[in-house]
Amino acid sequence: MRIDAYNAVSQVYQANATSNVKGVGKVASANDKFEISDVAKTYATxxxxxxxxxxxxEDKIADIKARIAAGTYQVSASDVAxxxxxxxSTLTF
Structure with a gap:
């Protein structure tokens, strides 16, 4: 039995072990700012x-319904085409 290989593998696992690190991280200072750009404000508006x-x-629908009921609503075949x-032409395949 090769104990040398076992020790080498054990050392690899110990090298990759995590340790607790204290004091890591940043604390926001009083000088930190958060600003929203004018473009973002305009977009939100x-x-x-x-x-x-x-x-x-609703106003346009009511007008068209009234014209259809009265028989005065005319649609040009050229406009439909x-x-x-x-x-x-705007569809992409």
Whole structure:
């Protein structure tokens, strides 16, 4: 039996053992500051404005519903085709 190899392996494991280290770490000083950039403030303002805006424009929907009910709502086939072409052209495959 080779005791030498056992001692070498034991030394490797002892070398990799962790030890408790005290006093490591930084303490925030009185000079530390936290600042938010103007761009971040503007972004936050825009984000809250979008979040508070309604998802549906009720006034526009009511107008279209009234025009459909009255029979005066007309959609141009050319306008529909243009919208379809523009939508398809932005898709990526």
């Amino acid at each position: 825009a984000k809250s404005a979008v979040a508070s805006a309604p998802d549906v424009r 243009d919208k379809i072409i523009n939508t398809v």
